[in-house]
Amino acid sequence: MKPYSQSSTNNACQHLSIANSKIGEIMICPECGVVHLSLQSISLRLELEAFAELAKMVKQAKATIDQAQKFSSDPSSQPKQADGLPSTNPLAHEALMQENSYTYYPHKVH
Structure with missing residues (x-):
């Protein structure tokens, strides 16, 4: 799992890649507990319960x-x-x- 941040100069979420395939990627921010689901040109942010x-x-x-x-x-x-x-x-x-x-x-x- 690699941390990913949008900018090193601000306090943006640190996204950890937890799964990926040829259609997209799933990342999570351990600090805020939001799951980021990216499928081609679609990106969703979901609370853990909603993702489940x-x-x-x-x-x-x-x-x-x-x-x-x-x-x-x-x-x-x-x-x-x-x-x-x-x-x-x-x-x-x-x-x-x-x-x-x-x-x-x-x-x-x-």
């Missing part, structure tokens, strides 16, 4: 996606057409809705 909730939410979303992919790739779980053949639409969305009790709100990507 974000991590939990991302883990849950990953598990839901994995479950939906498993559902989509399992021919026995896919609905059948009237002729007995698997439907061309595996209803992965239905698997997502069954896995979670979330209400689905479609939205447009801008």
